[in-house]
Amino acid sequence: KAGVTQTPRYLIKTRGQQVTLSCSPISGHRSVSWYQQTPGQGLQFLFEYFSETQRNKGNFPGRFSGRQFSNSRSEMNVSTLELGDSALYLCASSIGRTNEKLFFGSGTQLSVL
Amino acid sequence: GESVGLHLPTLSVQEGDNSIINCAYSNSASDYFIWYKQESGKGPQFIIDIRSNMDKRQGQRVTVLLNKTVKHLSLQIAATQPGDSAVYFCAENIRVRGNTGKLIFGQGTTLQVKP
Numbered sequence: 001k002a003g004v005t006q007t008p009r010y011l012i013k014t015r016g017q018q019v020t021l022s023c024s025p026i027s028g029h030r031s032v033s034w035y036q037q038t039p040g041q042g043l044q045f046l047f048e049y050f051s052e053t054q055r056n057k058g059n060f061p062g063r064f065s066g067r068q069f070s071n072s073r074s075e076m077n078v079s080t081l082e083l084g085d086s087a088l089y090l091c092a093s094s095i096g097r098t099n100e101k102l103f104f105g106s107g108t109q110l111s112v113l
Numbered sequence: 114g115e116s117v118g119l120h121l122p123t124l125s126v127q128e129g130d131n132s133i134i135n136c137a138y139s140n141s142a143s144d145y146f147i148w149y150k151q152e153s154g155k156g157p158q159f160i161i162d163i164r165s166n167m168d169k170r171q172g173q174r175v176t177v178l179l180n181k182t183v184k185h186l187s188l189q190i191a192a193t194q195p196g197d198s199a200v201y202f203c204a205e206n207i208r209v210r211g212n213t214g215k216l217i218f219g220q221g222t223t224l225q226v227k228p
Binding site: 033056090100102106107 | 154157215220
């Protein structure tokens with residue numbers, strides 16, 4: 001069974017631009033969560049989607065948004081990028097019940113210059 | 114507040130010894146706990162989980178202990194191997210409403226295995 005797939009693996013953007021990251025969950029998994037990982041703040045929860053609906057949201061500004069498609073694939077978008085948005089963005093999927101046995105992808109490393 | 118903390122940022126052990134990684138959590142409402150292992154350049158890898166109605170769970174070479182009285186979680190790795198070298202995170206699920214929750218991660222402990 002293929003794992004969680006995230007694309008692209010690396011991304012370099014400049015301040016003010018926007019970016020879209022993609023995540024394909026494990027087949028059969030309906031819940032997709034996004035996390036931001038930085039050396040200073042560690043792993044922080046962004047949001048979670050289940051059956052195309054945002055089920056939970058972390059404490060991030062409105063510049064961070066996401067969506068989930070009918071095939072459970074998910075995208076997250078960050079608009080008006082800031083230097084502090086440089087981070088590893090991780091996607092995780094689970095079968096259904098929130099946060100149980102979350103499986104993570106390798107992440108997208110975003111650098112904002 | 115919501116926080117999950119680890120007692121030591123780095124743990125160094127000899128190959129073959131047992132490792133114990135500790136974690137303190139603050140939210141009494143947390144109902145589920147997970148340990149993850151993260152190697153350089155990879156996402157966190159699920160190791161073992163435990164529900165709040167249990168105090169011990171065993172996997173292959175790993176054991177998780179939960180002490181709700183003092184809000185303490187530990188991961189024990191038996192016969193530590195060089196491949197166990199990684200950063201280990203504990204996480205707690207804080208139930209928000211219904212069947213939803215937020216997963217709060219600790220800062221991580223780096224395990225170094227000396228040959």
